[in-house]
Amino acid sequence: MYGSKIDIFIFGLKDDDTNAILSIIFDDYPIIKIIFLALFFGVFAFWLNIKIMHLKFKAIKLNKYLFVVLNLFLIYAYIIALRGHFTYNALRASSYEFSIIKAFNEISTNPLMALSWAYKEYRGQQHFKSVDLAELxxxxxxxxxxxxxxxxxxxxxxxxxxxxxxxxxxxxxxxxxxxxxxxxxxxxxxxxxxxxxxxxxxxxxxxxxxxxxxxxxxxxxxxxxxxxxxxxxxxxxxxxxxxxxxxxxxxxxxxxxxxxxxxxxxxxxxxxxxxxxxxxxxxxxxxxxxxxxxxxxxxxxxxxxxxxxxxxxxxxxxxxxxxxxxxxxxxxxxxxxxxxxxxxxxxxxxxxxxxxxxxxxxxxxxxxxxxxxxxxxxxxxxxxxxxxxxxxxxxxxxxxxxxxxxxxxxxxxxxxxxxxxxxxxxxxxxxxxxxxxxxxxxxxxxxxxxxxxxxxxxxxxxxxxxxxxxxxxxxxxxxxxxxxxxxxxxxxxxxxxxxxxxxxxxxxxxxxxxxxxxxxxxxxxxxxxxxxxxx
Known part of the structure; x- marks a missing residue:
């Protein structure tokens, strides 16, 4: 609705007029179709995963050193895919943006991570730390x-x-x-x-x-x-x-x-x-x-x-x-x-x-x-x-x-x-x-x-x-x-x-x-x- 990842405004569903928000969402977006397509794709992905897991591959013998190096490379690539390069901290709410294209930034976090950040911000709005006047x-x-x-x-x-x-x-x-x-x-x-x-x-x-x-x-x-x-x-x-x-x-x-x-x-x-x-x-x-x-x-x-x-x-x-x-x-x-x-x-x-x-x-x-x-x-x-x-x-x-x-x-x-x-x-x-x-x-x-x-x-x-x-x-x-x-x-x-x-x-x-x-x-x-x- 706000064209962004899950953020603090999701709690407006609780604090605002819940019925009004849901009504507008259902009026403005094809929610039923979206849910149906998501379920259909989920079933397809599950079926595809089963097919892949049952594929029979010809055994390949690797040198044990090459085997270790390839696995380390795979682990490194997997970590980079999850959180960005080690020189770039992509896992913080304050610095998850990496592109001038807003859509890329908004999909760079998974929903659970984004919801966690939103919840911390929401709770933080109700709690204030004592500040030092010298810092002010x-x-x-x-x-x-x-x-x-x-x-x-x-x-x-x-x-x-x-x-x-x-x-x-x-x-x-x-x-x-x-x-x-x-x-x-x-x-x-x-x-x-x-x-x-x-x-x-x-x-x-x-x-x-x-x-x-x-x-x-x-x-x-x-x-x-x-x-x-x-x-x-x-x-x-x-x-x-x-x-x-x-x-x-x-x-x-x-x-x-x-x-x-x-x-x-x-x-x-x-x-x-x-x-x-x-x-x-x-x-x-x-x-x-x-x-x-x-x-x-x-x-x-x-x-x-x-x-x-x-x-x-x-x-x-x-x-x-x-x-x-x-x-x-x-x-x-x-x-x-x-x-x-x-x-x-x-x-x-x-x-x-x-x-x-x-x-x-x-x-x-x-x-x-x-x-x-x-x-x-x-x-x-x-x-x-x-x-x-x-x-x-x-x-x-x-x-x-x-x-x-x-x-x-x-x-x-x-x-x-x-x-x-x-x-x-x-x-x-x-x-x-x-x-x-x-x-x-x-x-x-x-x-x-x-x-x-x-x-x-x-x-x-x-x-x-x-x-x-x-x-x-x-x-x-x-x-x-x-x-x-x-x-x-x-x-x-x-x-x-x-x-x-x-x-x-x-x-x-x-x-x-x-x-x-x-x-x-x-x-x-x-x-x-x-x-x-x-x-």
Whole structure:
């Protein structure tokens, strides 16, 4: 389902909505046929093995020394086939990849080994080792400081903030949008009017992981773990709560998913709204419900009313759901002619009904565009900042890892900033970034001389001050102005306005070679520190 070996997401079958996941798997994949073919092949292999074992071979007499050498060679070849050459440790979860072709990497481990790694990672998410503060300081010396501060800002805590995290809002899907079939709908106008960054990566490739990294600055999922009731220091929720904001979390799915509703409350949210709230307020919502949630349009109606009736600065964080399998939400209007979509585009999908996915993607973007139309015509249009991004790539599209090592994981970062707040704005649409930069951007637009946990994040609308912060990071790859980095190699970009690469590799210096490993370790250490288990 995720196009990979068995990994930690298999435990989503237990922790997530099991019936919904199984239903989608059976809808999207020929499971019965696969099981039948697997059994048939198993029987055939068993029969073939018996035949081979009963073959009669002519006895061959070998010199005993040659016999020993040949057997040693066979044992050596067998070991190499199992685990790779002795100079390459293929048996570790952290280094099983050996090829730029993802499929080769994913089949390099057998299922039991992969399940063992996944289980250890799953258990590790619920247990945290005490860390040494001196080591944390060492990471800061190697990389950058954990904390930063906003500049003096006359508009401190006076403006509403809305962060919209859209399901599967990947640039790999958006690149199919053109004049013939506009997949942005009404959002197209706002993409042209406002700030948009497209050389931008999601932090992870799964909704819950991206949400944790973006909103809680946590590399681990802790909303349903042992630490779920512990206050996590320095989250954006805490920063804005301390500045006097009301905090609202809106989800067009069920807030019990990964215990998110309760966790947002523990971390300071004043109000939680999910599909149940929306179904009780809007009579037509129930007809749009699918296995994972309801149509996004009702989420936007509720959010608009929240801002319209707000009496103090309010931060709303929303998580949409429409662009999620089974792709049933679509606009009542004809946003584009699906019959005009080129076969070359349809062939890029790995699902049976790509047109449904295109219509759902267009619907979700159009509804967000409608919401922006309303805001820009409202009486609070000068007192709100709106940011939007995708939680991860659009998964049901093929990945060309020869030229899309970073692009395959890219999402847009959209920003609406009222004209009166645009003093001293620096905008470079080709600037590189990722989820880590979203809240530092919002902090610097809305707060004055406030310290915040940055973790390498910078404001995308201020001039670059520290070259080391000019990077984008996804759990699979990372990039800076020189190129994209994967599997200890760098690859040049096609040009400075895209993050597609030429597949031409270059060697890395020590900093770039060690960066991804150091940054991931740094993230684990800072989380332990914020949970109060540092010594």
């Amino acid at each position: 300081k060492d990471f800061e010396k190697e990389l950058f400081t954990m904390f930063d501060s906003t500049y003096k800002n006359a508009n401190h805590a006076k403006n509403h903030i809305y962060l919209n995290i859209l399901e599967s809002f990947g640039l790999n899907m958006l690149e199919f949008s053109n004049e013939k079939h506009n997949l942005l709908g009404r959002l197209d106008r706002h993409f042209k009017e406002d700030f948009v960054f497209k050389r931008f990566l999601s932090s992870a490739n799964n909704t819950i992981e991206s949400l944790n990294r973006l909103v809680f600055l946590s590399p681990n999922i802790i909303s349903n773990g042992l630490m779920q009731k512990k206050i996590l220091k320095y989250t954006p929720l805490q920063v804005y709560k301390n500045a006097g904001y009301d905090i609202v979390f809106v989800y067009s799915g069920n807030a019990s998913w990964y215990n998110l509703g309760n966790y947002f409350r523990y971390q300071g949210a004043d109000l939680i709204i999910d599909e149940n709230t929306l179904m009780s307020e809007f009579s037509e919502v129930r007809a749009t419900k699918h296995k994972y949630g309801i149509a996004d349009e009702f989420m936007y109606k509720k959010i608009y009313s929240i801002f319209k009736n707000a009496t103090k600065p309010t931060l709303v964080i929303s998580l949409s759901i429409s662009t999620h399998r089974p792709y049933v939400h679509e606009s009542k209007e004809k946003l584009f002619d699906e019959n005009l979509v080129e076969k070359e585009i349809l062939d890029q999908f790995i699902i049976k009904n790509p047109k449904n996915a295109l219509k759902t993607y267009a619907y979700a973007n159009d509804e967000f565009g409608k919401f922006l139309d309303l805001v820009k015509g409202s009486d609070f249009k000068e007192n709100i900042i709106i940011a939007a991004t995708g939680d991860h790539r659009f998964r049901d599209i093929k990945m060309d890892l020869n030229h899309e090592k970073a692009f395959a994981y890219s999402v847009p970062f959209y920003l609406y900033v009222p004209k009166k707040l645009q003093d001293n704005i620096y905008y470079d649409k080709n600037r590189i970034g990722s989820h880590k930069d979203i809240f530092p951007t919002l902090y610097n637009l809305t707060l004055s001389e406030v310290e915040y946990l940055s973790l390498g994040g910078k404001s995308m609308l201020l001039k670059p001050e520290n070259k080391r912060l000019e990077f984008g990071f996804n759990e699979m790859v990372w990039m800076d102005e020189n190129g994209v980095y994967s599997n200890d190699k760098g690859y040049y970009f096609e040009n400075n306005s895209t993050i597609k690469d030429t597949n031409k590799a270059f060697e890395l210096d020590i900093y770039h070679k060690d960066f991804a490993k150091l940054y991931k370790e740094f993230n684990l250490y800072q989380l332990a520190y914020r949970l109060g288990i540092a010594k």
